[in-house]
Amino acid sequence: MAYGNALTVLADPTRRKVFERLRNGPRPVNMLAAGLPVSRPAVSQHLKVLKDAGLVEERSEGVRRIYSLRREGLVELRAWLDSFWGDALEAFRLEAEKSYKAKKRNT
Numbered sequence: 001m002a003y004g005n006a007l008t009v010l011a012d013p014t015r016r017k018v019f020e021r022l023r024n025g026p027r028p029v030n031m032l033a034a035g036l037p038v039s040r041p042a043v044s045q046h047l048k049v050l051k052d053a054g055l056v057e058e059r060s061e062g063v064r065r066i067y068s069l070r071r072e073g074l075v076e077l078r079a080w081l082d083s084f085w086g087d088a089l090e091a092f093r094l095e096a097e098k099s100y101k102a103k104k105r106n107t
Helices: 002-010 013-024 029-033 040-052 071-105
Strands: 056-061 064-069
Touching: 002 013, 002 071, 013 029, 013 040, 013 064, 029 040, 029 064, 040 056
Parallel strands: none
Antiparallel strands: 056 064
16 A cells, blocks of 8 residues: 555645655755755655655765656555546446436436
């Protein structure tokens, strides 16, 4: 149930904001921390949690650490969310068939 871990990790609003900032591409910690209401060390701690959950990865570039999204880390979460579409589409199909049959009976 890795999707549950991703949901738990992304439940924190600051962590989610850091994660969303990586959507635009790899960034160093100072760019990720800019404008957030927490310190740069706090952002580093959030990045560690995201990394431990498999949602981000880091690489060294000189003395800086550059963070980027690991889209693979979202695969199970996406599959879980997508499973709800199957249920909704099946319910829609059944309702459409029921409506069609009722309309056909009344004509």
